[in-house]
Amino acid sequence: MAPPLRSEADNDSKYLTKMLLSCLLLLILLLPNYIVVSQTIISTLPGFPGDLPFKLETGYVGVGELDDVQLFYYFVESGGSPKDDPLVLWLTGGPGCSAFSGLVYEIGPLSFDFTESSKSSPTFKLNPYSWTKVANIIFLDAPVGTGFSYAKSWEGYNMTDTLSAAQTYEFIRKWLMAHPTFQRNPLYIAGDSYSGIVVPIIVEKISDGNEAGRKPAMNLQGYVLGDPTTVPHDDYNSRIPFAHRKTLISDELYESIKTNCNGEYINIDPTNTPCVSDLIAVTECISKLYTGNILEPTCSYLSPKPLAVGSKWDPSYGEDSVDLLLTAPQIPKPWCRSYNYLFVYIWANNKTVQEALGIREGSIKEWTRCNASLSYTDNVFSTLDYHRNLIKKGYRMLIYSGDQDMVIPYVGTHAWIKSLNLTVSEDWEPWFVDGQVAGYAMEYNYKKCRLRYAIVKGGGHTAPEYKPKECFAMIERWFAYYPL
Incomplete structure (x- = not known):
């Protein structure tokens, strides 16, 4: 018996079905470029009594080919005016040190209460000098292999300075697409120690993306570097x-x-x-x-x-x-x-804590504050050309050093700043907190660019961990365009 003839309507229906499936497949492939894979609002945390008095969000953003790399972040909304205060993307150094280290030991709203903590029960208290009092801060575990960030394939863990910067740029684009209310906020990229290598690269990528009309447009204002690696040698x-x-x-x-x-x-x-x-x-x-x-x-x-x-x-x-x-x-x-x-270590490796943070089960073997076993290749040996380019574009820069830091001594940092041959607009002078000398600072300029260099008296590597009160005063004044 001959097969039944298909009507023209059947053929049209089959064609439309194929087209819809193709469009759906294309949409699946494209969507990761525009959405945050997951995000969780955290109202309570193990170790902190009661509800958190600030808004904390955690989540993953997929970057790289087919979103192979899943970058984990902590986002703390500003305690001031979230819609007006700066948005800061913070990277801790290493490479391979978790942003949670920056959150609890440097500039975040929580710190461990060492007098009340025990080996079995770490306890938090509020940090009175948190930078989140004056800024919205994204603490990012980057590069992949840092903190809770992971890759779906072993190839995804192979990383370089430039690839890490490219993935972080992709991260901030996708994060802002998923958080459109923050697209108008003044944006600063910040970090310390080895982040001094990748931060200027990220800033240049954002600037170039803005000039090329890439979406979303970012209100990039400048960057902040603490005790930064710049020219490692x-x-x-x-x-x-x-x-x-x-x-x-x-x-x-x-x-x-x-x-x-x-x-x-x-x-x-x-x-x-x-x-x-x-x-x-x-x-x-x-x-x-x-x-x-x-x-x-x-x-x-x-x-x-x-x-x-x-x-x-x-x-x-x-x-x-x-x-x-x-x-x-x-x-x-x-x-x-x-x-x-x-x-x-005790806190972050606790299963209850990881469930509260929304960590994907099986994504990492063990959390470490600083992962010394990254598959990471240094391929940028000086960021001076990036700084020179960004100076010409007129961005604001705050660079600070602890004067007791012998890992990245202020001697070398000040030397490369002077090598930029900028005009000194404010010469070396003390700055004060509570009537006491908190450090010394000077400012350089080139057309619209303003570069503030600050020494934090008594600060180490890195300064906010040792001198939180002074560093909070420094960043609060700088964000507000006040003299230190």
Whole structure:
């Protein structure tokens, strides 16, 4: 029997069905470029008594090919005027240090109550100097492999400076599309330590995207960098003059090493015996110091190997042996700052906490404050050209350094700022908090660009963890266009 003839209407219906399926498939492929995959409003958190007195949102945004990379964020709405206050995207350094570290140890609304916390029950208290009093802040776990961010494939974990910056740019575009009420807010990109490499790249991408008409248009105003890596070689090389200024090495040794090493302390000729000998002497002088803040005690069994002059160690990795602390019968004396980091490991790896935060089950094996095992390749060795380009575009810049930080010494930071050959509009002068000198600052300009450089007295790596009150005063005044 011959098959029944299909009517023209049947053919039209079949064609329309195919078209609809094709459109639906295309929509599925395109939608991740415009929506946040998930977001959760958090009203209570384990360890904090009662309801949170601020708006906290967590979520994932997919970036990269087919949204293979899932970047996790914490968003805290401003306690002032959310619709008017700046929107800040915050990146903690490393690379590989979770933004939650910045949230609870630096600039966020919560901090651990160390007197009330125990190993089994970490407890929070409010941070009176939270930057969220004057800004809406997105704390982003980037690059992938940091904090709760993860990739769906192993290839997604292969990361570089430029790829990380590109994915963060994609993140902020998608986040703003999902939060259109914040598209008009003044936007600042901020971070500290190693974020000094990626932040200027991100800012340039946003600026270029605005000029190209990419949506959404972002109200980009500038960026903030704390104790930033900028030219890694020069940053690490400046540890020698910093050590001399802080009387950690003698005048005689300093003059000798300058002569014998010809000012180069990183790429050393091993056959230059006088230079090698001087470097050994310098290392002996500084190896027992806590380089995150040379005024604080160091912990021998919680810290990595002694800091050699040219090493790239970041004190964020100072709790590599946190298991030793967990099993220790008591905290040894003297107190060391890295003991504070114990509580965040206990808290963030608690299943109840992860459920409260909306963490996807099985997405990570174990949360670490700083992931030292990232598959990460440095491919940007200087951000000076990015800074020069952004200066020409007229953006605002705040760069600050703790004056006791020997990881990224202020000596090197101030040197590269001066190398930009900007006009000094306000020369070196003290700034005050509660009538006391909180640090020193100066301002540079080029046409519409304003670059404020601030030293935080007593600050370490990084400054807000050591001097929260002073750093809050600094950022509050800067956002408001007031002198420090």
